[in-house]
Amino acid sequence: MRNKKLTLLLPSLVVVAMVILLIMGLNSKNSAKNERMQPKTIPSFELSNLYTDKPLTEALFINQQNDYKLLNVWASWCVVCKIEHPFLITLAEQGVNIVGLNYRDNQQSAISLLAKTGSPYQQVIFDGKGKLALDLGVIGTPETYLINKHGMIIARFNGVLTPKTWENIFKPLIKEITAEVQR
Secondary structure (H helix, E strand, O other): OHHHHHHHHHHHHHHHHHHHHHHHHHOOOOOOOOEEEEEEEOOOOEEEEOOOOOEEEHHHHEOOOOOEEEEEEEOOOOHHHHHHHHHHHHHHHOOOOEEEEEEOOOHHHHHHHHHHHOOOOOEEEEEOOOHHHHHHOOOOOOEEEEEEOEOEEEEEEEOOOOHHHHHHHHHHHHHHHHHHHHO
C-alpha cells in the first residue's frame, strides 16, 4: 500500500520539480536575452487579430498615444505563461498597454483560454506559424518586449514577468522613455 502511494506521488513530484527549475532558469540573471537593447525597429508584419481576420501590422506600435507598449509573447500550451498571466492582468488594470503575440498556437485554444482567464491584452496578434516571433528573435515563451511610441524595441525579457522584474527592469526604462517624451 505504501509503495503504491509512493509510485503515484513520485511522478507528480518530478513534474513539480521540473517546472520550478524551468522557472528559475528562465528568470536567471545570467540569461543573455534579458537585456536592454540597442533600440531596433519592430519588424514589419501583417498578421491577423486572434479574434477576427482583421490584419494587424507594425503600425500598431508606431505613433501611438502612449509613450510605450509591452509586447508579450505567449501561448495557451505554455505552462509558464499561465504563471505570469495574473500579473499581466494586474498591469493592464493599472493602465499598462499590452499587446499579445500568440505564438505557434491553436487559435481556438488561445481564444478559449483568454475567455476563461481574462485578457490583459489590448490587441492579440495571431502568429500561428511563428514568423513574427522568428523575426523578433524569440527564444521561447513567455517573452516580453518594451516598445516605444516610435516602434523601437528598447528591451526584452525572456521568462516570467514578475513584480520584481517589472520594478527592476521595466519601470526604470519606462521612466526614461517618459522623460524623453516630455523634453
